[in-house]
Amino acid sequence: MNGNWNKILFANLSTGEVTVEEPGDKLYRDFLGGYGLGAQIIYSRQRPGVDPLGPDNVLGFTTGLLVGAPVVGATRFTVCGKSPLTNTWGDANSGGYFATALRRAGFDAVFFSGVADEPVYLYVNDGEAVLREAGALWGKDTFETEATLKAQLGEDAQVACIGPAGENVSRIAAIIHDRGRAAARSGLGAVMGSKRLKAVVTSGALPLPLADEARAEELRTAILRRLREDESVAAFRKYGTVSHVASSTFSGDCPVKNWDGVGLVDFPQAELISDDNVIKYEFKKYACYRCPIACGGIYKVEEGPYAVEATQKAEYETCGMFGSNLLNDDVESIIKANEICNRYGLDTISTAATVALAFECYERGLLTEDDTAGLGLTWGNSEAIVHLTEMIARREGIGDLLAEGSMVAAQELGVDPDVAVHAGGQELPAHDPRYAPTFAVNYVVEPTPGRHTQIGLAHMELGSAIRGMDLPEIDKYQIEGKGELNARLLDFTHAAYSMGLCLFVYPRIDVQMWSEIVEAVSGWDYSLDEMLETGARINALRQAFNIREGLDVSSVYISPRATGHPPDDRGPLKGISIDVDLQRRELYEARGWDTQTGKPSRSTLLNLGLKDVADDIHGMDG
Amino acid sequence: LIETHELHDSQARDTGTELGRVRVHLFGILQTRAGKKRLTVEQKPGLTLKELFRQLAYEYDEGFISAGDSYPGPFMASAVILNGNTLRMPEDLHRTLNDGDELYLIAPIGGGWDASCS
Numbered sequence: 001m002n003g004n005w006n007k008i009l010f011a012n013l014s015t016g017e018v019t020v021e022e023p024g025d026k027l028y029r030d031f032l033g034g035y036g037l038g039a040q041i042i043y044s045r046q047r048p049g050v051d052p053l054g055p056d057n058v059l060g061f062t063t064g065l066l067v068g069a070p071v072v073g074a075t076r077f078t079v080c081g082k083s084p085l086t087n088t089w090g091d092a093n094s095g096g097y098f099a100t101a102l103r104r105a106g107f108d109a110v111f112f113s114g115v116a117d118e119p120v121y122l123y124v125n126d127g128e129a130v131l132r133e134a135g136a137l138w139g140k141d142t143f144e145t146e147a148t149l150k151a152q153l154g155e156d157a158q159v160a161c162i163g164p165a166g167e168n169v170s171r172i173a174a175i176i177h178d179r180g181r182a183a184a185r186s187g188l189g190a191v192m193g194s195k196r197l198k199a200v201v202t203s204g205a206l207p208l209p210l211a212d213e214a215r216a217e218e219l220r221t222a223i224l225r226r227l228r229e230d231e232s233v234a235a236f237r238k239y240g241t242v243s244h245v246a247s248s249t250f251s252g253d254c255p256v257k258n259w260d261g262v263g264l265v266d267f268p269q270a271e272l273i274s275d276d277n278v279i280k281y282e283f284k285k286y287a288c289y290r291c292p293i294a295c296g297g298i299y300k301v302e303e304g305p306y307a308v309e310a311t312q313k314a315e316y317e318t319c320g321m322f323g324s325n326l327l328n329d330d331v332e333s334i335i336k337a338n339e340i341c342n343r344y345g346l347d348t349i350s351t352a353a354t355v356a357l358a359f360e361c362y363e364r365g366l367l368t369e370d371d372t373a374g375l376g377l378t379w380g381n382s383e384a385i386v387h388l389t390e391m392i393a394r395r396e397g398i399g400d401l402l403a404e405g406s407m408v409a410a411q412e413l414g415v416d417p418d419v420a421v422h423a424g425g426q427e428l429p430a431h432d433p434r435y436a437p438t439f440a441v442n443y444v445v446e447p448t449p450g451r452h453t454q455i456g457l458a459h460m461e462l463g464s465a466i467r468g469m470d471l472p473e474i475d476k477y478q479i480e481g482k483g484e485l486n487a488r489l490l491d492f493t494h495a496a497y498s499m500g501l502c503l504f505v506y507p508r509i510d511v512q513m514w515s516e517i518v519e520a521v522s523g524w525d526y527s528l529d530e531m532l533e534t535g536a537r538i539n540a541l542r543q544a545f546n547i548r549e550g551l552d553v554s555s556v557y558i559s560p561r562a563t564g565h566p567p568d569d570r571g572p573l574k575g576i577s578i579d580v581d582l583q584r585r586e587l588y589e590a591r592g593w594d595t596q597t598g599k600p601s602r603s604t605l606l607n608l609g610l611k612d613v614a615d616d617i618h619g620m621d622g
Numbered sequence: 623l624i625e626t627h628e629l630h631d632s633q634a635r636d637t638g639t640e641l642g643r644v645r646v647h648l649f650g651i652l653q654t655r656a657g658k659k660r661l662t663v664e665q666k667p668g669l670t671l672k673e674l675f676r677q678l679a680y681e682y683d684e685g686f687i688s689a690g691d692s693y694p695g696p697f698m699a700s701a702v703i704l705n706g707n708t709l710r711m712p713e714d715l716h717r718t719l720n721d722g723d724e725l726y727l728i729a730p731i732g733g734g735w736d737a738s739c740s
Contacts, residue, residue: 231651231654232651235650235651235654243649243650244649244650244729244731246649247649247650247726247728247729248728248731250647250703250726250728251700251701251703251708251726251728252701252708253728253731262706264703264706264726265706435701459732461700462700462730462731462732463700463729463730463731463732464730464731464732504732507732570706571706571707572701572703572706572707572708573708574707574708
């Protein structure tokens with residue numbers, strides 16, 4: 001089979017057995033890999049209602065059709081399973097070198113079930129896979145873990161691991177690769193911890209079989225030429241995502257003061273934590289595998305209370321959430337908080353959001369210095385931000401509660417629910433729906449809630465698009481009539497991610513080229529329409545996963561602060577409130593899902609080739 | 623136009639007139655094209671936003687002509703904020719600017735949109 005190994009690993013951690021299955025061409029063609037393939041395997045093998053932190057939750061590490069092939073931007077691996085943070089379908093992805101290494105080891109994906117008696121890691125190398133004892137690694141942070149494993153297995157070994165936060169099953173724990181590339185969202189680091197799975201390590205030199213390697217290389221060359229001519233690429237290479245921390249703070253895109261402030265009024269010094277003031281700490285560029293854009297960087301703070309030796313860049317989300325949203329203008333403290341999250345294995349978005357919740361609780365008198373080990377949680381107090389982040393990472397004091405995430409913490413602290421700014425239990429990222437309204441519906445309707453990378457039409461509302469796609473002009477505050485366009489853009493996003501592509505690369509490449517690339521890699525005649533259908537299939541299956549869990553998918557909570565209920569009476573977002581119900585109904589309708597319940601109709605599922613799923617969830621209709 | 627890098631615009635040029643000034647904050651590709659983070663523009667009586675964009679286009683880069691386009695436009699600002707309030711584009715292009723106005727031109731996020739996208 002070209003473009004895939006047709007080999008998927010299954011590791012039962014309870015028995016220690018590792019097996020290989022060859023699922024055949026249809027699974028790959030129907031889902032393209034990534035979380036599409038993950039959703040199909042987990043849906044078909046896992047019963048509903050399992051404890052996300054129990055032995056029956058199946059956890060997948062997936063790659064994608066284009067990973068390991070000469071394709072620009074195909075570097076992502078996606079971890080998927082039932083999320084302990086949202087109790088829904090969960091997935092999280094990361095760039096770096098891990099995905100390519102897993103494909104070069106001769107496998108397309110690996111799935112874990114059960115719970116190990118003692119800590120283990122999985123070592124995958126050149127067509128072989130074995131579970132190994134990891135007791136000596138348990139308790140080590142992710143940097144130490146990676147260094148230890150590389151020392152034993154070679155520098156080419158690529159490591160995805162958890163730190164102490166995952167070990168202590170924090171619901172906001174991340175999976176870390178390469179000292180700070182993070183599959184951070186959905187709390188899947190806690191699932192690894194619950195399984196006593198410390199790491200997945202992979203290396204290999206097996207060449208992926210390709211249908212037409214020369215053509216794939218030719219297309220890669222054409223794309224490289226195109227990217228060299230793209231003015232925005234040069235800027236993105238220099239700054240990466242931190243280019244817009246200040247502008248997003250001023251525009252209202254980035255939240256300020258736990259989503260209750262106005263950047264131009266409350267945090268006019270945002271430039272101190274943006275663009276040039278961030279990248280001056282970068283001592284080395286970082287590129288994911290063969291990526292010509294190289295938007296990443298390795299960061300160092302030479303001295304002082306926030307000294308950092310070397311860690312991955314604090315990206316826009318991290319600067320926005322640890323900076324603007326906490327009124328923190330000390331960029332070195334942000335780099336330090338980022339390093340703590342990377343070392344301990346925490347999602348920077350969820351962690352910083354939960355810190356913001358604690359700060360507002362302190363302001364309201366619901367937390368005092370007796371609760372915070374003497375820390376004064378006053379807005380902008382960088383020392384308190386860094387120390388509280390460490391307490392969360394170690395589950396020390398109030399950090400033990402905050403490690404459960406903001407929704408649980410808010411309930412326990414008895415604060416108004418809107419103070420915990422989340423959707424369906426997952427802390428919202430630094431993109432305010434009042435600035436780009438489609439984020440509101442995507443935060444609640446996409447089967448993994450609260451995710452800005454499920455971007456769809458919000459991409460256009462931020463001022464960008466997918467190159468070569470036939471798209472109309474839009475008025476971002478004209479809410480009505482956008483369901484179909486949003487669904488189409490989301491469907492392409494799901495297909496692109498499932499092929500292993502990066503959000504910062506694929507929109508810059510003419511969308512019409514992907515059919516040629518897929519054909520060169522796999523030999524399939526795969527039109528853009530088929531890609532969109534595949535994206536719709538992936539999303540319907542993830543939605544069915546949530547419905548089968550018995551979840552009320554049509555009423556996923558989103559904090560009213562993020563949707564303008566009530567609207568702000570000042571600032572750039574003044575007077576804006578988003579009609580999420582209208583957005584939801586239109587998106588459901590465009591997808592062929594019930595406009596009230598969000599359940600994909602039987603005919604929609606049949607048209608997508610998901611007969612078993614249709615029988616499953618419509619069988620429940622009685 | 624009076625060009626300044628930072629906040630020293632009051633010393634940048636003695637115009638010897640009573641003209642007011644509008645400060646323009648630039649981000650992303652607009653900043654790159656202008657080569658500056660901030661500009662101070664002479665506010666002649668009746669100066670509109672559209673005229674200001676024309677001036678910027680003349681002085682710096684023709685891309686500024688479309689800075690106030692409605693969605694989507696090449697090199698448009700994804701938000702135009704005047705004195706802390708978001709303007710509606712293109713309806714507000716004929717809005718008159720006043721002495722002391724602060725204008726923020728927010729660049730697109732994620733690479734922007736060029737002619738090949740449409």
